[in-house]
Amino acid sequence: MGFVFFDTETTGLRHGFDQIVHFAAIRTDNDLNETDRFEVRSRLLPHVVPHPSALLTNRLPIERLTDSTLPSHYDMVRAVQRTLLTWSPSIFVGYNSIRFDEEMLRHALFQTLHPAYLTSNNGNCRADALGLMMAAATLSPACLLVPLGPEGRPIFRLDHLASANDLTHDQAHDAMADVAATLGLCRLVRERAPELWQRFIRFSKKATVGDFVESEDGFFLTEFFSNQAYHAPVVCLGPDPDQPNGRLCLRLDVPPEELAAMSDEALQVYLAAKPSPVRRLRINASPTLTAFYDAPDLMLNGADIDELEDRARRLKEDAAFRSRIISLYASVREPYAPSLHVEGQIYDGFVGPDDQRRIADFHDVSWSEALSIVRDLDDERLRIFGRRLIYFGGRSVLPNELRLVVERDLTDRLVDSAAGNFTLQQALEETEKLSNGDGVDADGILPGYRTYLIDRISRVTEFRAKEFAAEIG
CATH class of the missing domain: 3.30.1520.20 (Exonuclease ExoI, domain 2)
Known part of the structure; x- marks a missing residue:
């Protein structure tokens, strides 16, 4: 079985609420020789507000995320899903991927009406290179150079670790560059600590x-x-x-x-x-x-x-x-607290077999037929996400009352923190804190983002006043 090394760049750290904007992957054979690679970007979803720290980390100006020539989020996820299924079965490996990238991918698939557990099903296995590097530093310390911070604590940030081990990593936090760095580190461990590498593969299953x-x-x-x-x-x-x-x-x-x-x-x-x-x-x-x-x-x-x-x-x-x-x-122990928001409900139950068949059909029909499928779904979570997809791709088929429900739902997420999302106002406040603090903005990202947020707040406020005037009255 070969490997798929992958990475995501996102608008923030909140699973289900933030989105993937850049996905990259390299496929290898069992000996870690590259056999294929794939990457795709997405424009920003209308109801998602990027955290300014994420824009700084990923060096992404807001103009790039709102570029109309980029694929939609739905089209990006469709492309990711097709490619990864073609590459299955494989062992999927990322850097801190079990806690983050895997979760972001699962939510992206779920919210676009695809089976969420692609990397766990279809004969696939999954593993996390961050754990491998930490284990190697402890159990086979000669195989890696681990940089130390000012207090003498080891640093396992991917860019620092790659640089310390003479791996080219000029574009830290670029998805494809991060994938290549992860693959390079895994090659070092495989070569210098083969028993540890074999255990890593063994327990990916x-x-x-x-x-x-x-x-x-x-x-x-x-x-x-x-x-x-x-x-x-x-x-x-x-x-x-x-x-x-x-x-x-x-x-x-x-x-x-x-x-x-x-x-x-x-x-x-x-x-x-x-x-x-x-x-x-x-x-x-x-x-x-x-x-x-x-x-x-x-x-x-x-x-x-x-x-x-x-x-x-x-x-x-x-x-x-x-x-x-x-x-x-x-x-x-503390009991599990279910989320009040649909974005946080991915683990609140598996999709039933009837709905699995329906969402498989959703992607191959017209928007009007897709609306009929969404209405027949048993799972309320899928109905909400399905209506959003239709609104983004073919809103003219939505009856007026249903369109208003979706617009209320989406714009609430831009202005009301109780709706679960990072709001426009919160983003503006964080942007101003970063602008007035000691943060480094060498690319001049924050001023443009501040202008975007002020304009967006104005336009969303005007839109809500107009669209929901009857409700207010």
Whole structure:
């Protein structure tokens, strides 16, 4: 199986509310030789307000995002989806992609009525090169040069890491340049730490991770916080009752018999500690795992492997106690709070089979036929997104009352923070803060963005007063 290295540039950091404006990918064979590449840009969606910090980071003037010659967001996502399906099955790799780029891609697909889990389905696997680099710096430090910040802490920013390892990266935060840098770093690890690379590939597969954590008596789970790797000896307790791909693991610092002797109240207090002795991993998120017998001295930190294995084995053999821990932990952790906004509801349920067939047809029919399909959808989330797509691409087919519903929905997101989006006024305030602060704007992006925002606020205010005058009256 080959690889697809990819990256996105976006209008901000909020999954579902911000949008992708530049997508790039390089396809390679199993030996990381490039076989194809693809990139596409998009113009700004009418209801999305870029964060000025994102424009500065990506060096994107607002004039570029509003260029009418660019593809629409819908056309961009269609092109991305077609290309990635053609390249499937593959292992999809990005830099901090599991937490960010994968999420942005899922939301983009979902909001344009495509199956959201493209990189997890279709025979694909996914992995994150940021975790690989952090693991390499800890477990095979000779294979990478990791720059240090003023306080002596390692820096894993892609541009800094690429530069320190003599990889050309002249256009940091350009999607294709970031993809090439990620690929270059992975080639270094593959060449200099082949065992670590093979483990990276192995645990990109959801089924392999599931089998490993369930069959091993215990193992080391490596987690990364503030660019530091933390290695914990753990045993898998069982599935997370709230997340099918989640697995709950317990640190092995305390002998099981001491925990078993605690009252429920005392055990709840123990489990609710910060950081919690219960660690959660996702089998579909390429976790960093190490078998006890593969753990180097740095990871063991003086621990006795025989004692760790014995504790893990006793916990594995006591199903009732493991169930008790899971139940008590679930009772003390913060419950999932569903989003009030459709942009944040992607994980509130899978799309049903009937709707899957309908949204597949949506892309191959006229706008009037698409409207009929949207009306038949069972999933309210899809109906909202479908109406938006029709409004952007063929609004003349929308009945007047439905057009007004969509316009109210979209313009609310520009002016009302309660609607969930980053508003025009918030963007103007942030732009003025950055303009008056110590931020660097070598490209002169902020003045143009400020002018755009002031004009847009005026036009949206005028539009709403005119369109919704009857409601106000």
